[in-house]
Amino acid sequence: MAAFFYYFLAFLVLYVFTKHFLHKIRNLPPNPFPCLPIIGHLYLLKKPLFQTLAEIAHRNGSIFFLQLGSRPVIVVSSPSTAEECLSKNDIIFAGRPRLMVAEHLGNNSRNLVWSPYGNHWRSLRRIASIEILSTSRLQMLSSIRVDEVRSLLRKLLDFEDKPVELRTVLFELTLNVMTRMMAGKRYYGENVADAEEARRFRAAQLEANKVASATNYGDFLPWFKSKKLERTMIECQRNRVGFFLELINQSRRKTKISRNEERKTMIEVLLSVQDSEPEYFTDEMIANILLNLLSGGTETTISTMEWALSLLLNHPEVLQQAQKEIENMVGLDRLIEEADVANLPYLRGIISESMRMYPAAPLLVPHESMEECKVGGYKIPTGTLLLVNVWAIQNDPKVWEDPRKFKPERFEGMEGMAKDGFRLLPFGSGRRACPGDGLALRVVGLTLGSLIQCFEWERVGEEMVDMREGTGLTMTKVLPLQAKCRPRAAMIKLLSQI
Structure with missing residues (x-):
């Protein structure tokens, strides 16, 4: 021996x-x-x-x-x-590895995120960039984002000087924005038309978030493959695709839209694309495009807003400066609009700095x-x-001065948001960069700007907000953010009218 x-x-x-x-x-x-x-x-x-x-x-x-x-x-x-x-x-690094999550949650590596680089991926990218995430399409759907942000403001009025868990309300806001743009339906809060359908959607979404971040050593040691995790992923994907197939069929039945009428929801737009290539562009492909958009556009957006608000609560002087900027550029007689964000460099700096310090996808x-x-x-x-x-x-001190200090002013003079060459990569870069950055920045800019403009914010206690990061693939907070808010005196009348 x-x-x-x-x-x-x-x-x-x-x-x-x-x-x-x-x-x-x-x-x-x-x-x-x-x-x-x-x-x-x-x-x-x-x-x-x-x-x-x-x-x-x-x-x-x-x-x-x-x-x-x-x-x-x-x-x-x-x-x-x-x-x-x-x-x-x-081009050389435009490929994707074959992983279990790609196989079972990525339509056998044929969705936009996990598809190998080639003609199929180019078709998906073109559809996403031109048909559903183009500037004109996002502008057409802007009223949905405005409506949901105002619904959030109304909801927060009920929490005056009481603790509110912001992750929950931001989650509901973001999911409602996405599902209304996709299918014209909201599944959280008020005016939920089909309670059972909403329950099924919420359950499927929570399960998907859980299994997508599960550790799978089988991707590196094939004999270590987890059959239990694989079965869970397969069942989860079956439920999610099935749910969206129902929405697609509902849309097909009830929207006998003439050729001259504008198609408003993303499902309607994708069904019009299907008319030209029905054998290639199947209902399953449409469902997976929507699932891609939902998965990529919710958790990252929610996390970005939660981190930004956490930083503002720990730096009230930054919050006050952002409020002054909005007062000077927008005024107090109307609510901030998406178009205003381009004229609010300090607000854009807050968003960019939050994404720098706490990137949703580290x-x-x-x-x-x-x-x-x-x-x-x-x-x-x-x-x-x-x-x-x-x-x-x-967060490299060789790249950024005082990288762990919250300094929105470091982005002064910079055009746009979350862009600084290869020093700032919250949405990636190159051919496989996230195509939904325009949508995410619109939601974050309007929501954060509205919360800053309309409310005074305080920490629940005297202690600083806990800034520990979670351990998942998406950078969430270990402890969900709780805060107190009350309407700003100058905004009470305007808020009572929304």
């Missing part, structure tokens, strides 16, 4: 050092030592993953290599290496190299999974 142990130990040492030597010969990026048999570097990964990877980058450099079970992975953590991957080598959706290339002078093999650590880039 002792002899076996010594033989095994000798094999292990030989394996580790041989692997390390071959790694250097192949000119791969630096990797943490040691890389163990079978599991590789999986033993290093702890939650929250973005912080663990940032710590490894601190020791190994802004680009490093990990062998996660059977998968080669590179992690980039600087603007220059991110630019090499997402700009210079954009790691971009994984990319995969479709051929061999070089990044940072290192050779990257075909089929290498790419992780871009957005949180590390946006």
Whole structure:
């Protein structure tokens, strides 16, 4: 028995050092030592993953290599290496890895997020960018966003000087915006037409959020595949697709719209696209496009607004300055509108700074190299999974002065929101960048601006708001935000009229 142990130990040492030597010969990026048999570097990964990877980058450099079970992975953590991957080598890294979540929640890797780069993905991207998320289409649906924000303001009037859990009301606002734009229906709060349909939608959405962030080591160790998680994902996707297929059929039955009439909901728009290619553009494809939009446009938007409000509560002087800006540019005799946000640079700075400090997606959706290339002078093999650590880039003291200080003024003079080359990547960059950034920024800008304009905000107690991050794929707060609000004296009359 002792002899076996010594033989095994000798094999292990030989394996580790041989692997390390071959790694250097192949000119791969630096990797943490040691890389163990079978599991590789999986033993290093702890939650929250973005912080663990940032710590490894601190020791190994802004680009490093990990062998996660059977998968080669590179992690980039600087603007220059991110630019090499997402700009210079954009097409090479436009691929997506095959993962369980892509297979079972991504329509067998055929939806917009997980589809391999090619003609099918280009068709989906064109439909998303031109048909349902274009500037003109979003403008056409702006009344829905205004209506839902005003509904939120009315609801908050009932919480005057009482604690309100903001994550809940922001969740309801965002989901209602999305479902009304998609299908003309609201499933939360007042005026819910079909209570049972709303209940089914809410249950399916909560289940999807839970399973999408579940850890699956089977993606790296195929023999470690979780059958239970796989069954849960399959059932969850079946329920969600089935729900949207019902909405599609409802829309088809009740909207016998003439060719000259404007199609208003996203389902109606997608059904008009289907008329030209019914065999390719199936109901299932429409359902998955809508699911993509719902998944990508809710949790990230909610988290961004919750983090921004948390920061404002901990920095009341910033809140007061934002209120003064709105008073000067908008006035007190009308509510802020989406178009006003372009003329409110300090408000835009608050949003950009919140996204910088607490990016809703701290790691971009994984990319995969479709051929061999070089990044940072290192050779990257075909089929290498790419992780871009957005949180590390946006909180690097070499890139940002005092990165953990909330300073909206650092974005003075900058056009737009959440854009600063490869130093700021809340929506990614390149071909696989998030196509819904325009919608997300409209919802966040109007909602946050309205809450700042209409209410005075206070922490529930004397303690500072807890700013600890959760451990999921989306950066949520460990403790949901609670706050007290009361209508601003100058806005009471206007709020009573909405």
